[in-house]
Amino acid sequence: MRTVYEREIANATAIERKLVQGTARICSPNFGKAWKALFPAKPAEELASRVGCSIRTAGYEISGEQHPSAQSIKALVDLIVPPWG
Numbered sequence: 001m002r003t004v005y006e007r008e009i010a011n012a013t014a015i016e017r018k019l020v021q022g023t024a025r026i027c028s029p030n031f032g033k034a035w036k037a038l039f040p041a042k043p044a045e046e047l048a049s050r051v052g053c054s055i056r057t058a059g060y061e062i063s064g065e066q067h068p069s070a071q072s073i074k075a076l077v078d079l080i081v082p083p084w085g
Contacts, residue, residue, distance in 0.1 A: 031061065031068045031076065032061070032062040034080075035047060038079055043058075044062055047061065047072060047075065050075045052071070053069070053071075058072070
């Protein structure tokens with residue numbers, strides 16, 4: 001019988017394996033799909049330059065490993081919706 005600790009280690013290993021293989025979907029990928037549609041070449045660099053975050057953080061938001069920040073969502077909405085007035 002496994003202890004609680006061993007069971008949690010096995011669960012964490014399974015999650016890490018999914019992340020490394022690229023099959024994990026932690027967050028909704030809709031933000032990333034929309035951003036990649038607007039910027040197919042180097043989407044993480046473009047998001048990082050517009051929002052002021054690191055390229056790694058932008059990549060996490062686009063891939064769905066992390067929820068997009070409010071600044072990232074605002075940058076996407078500003079690109080899609082025409083300016084008011």
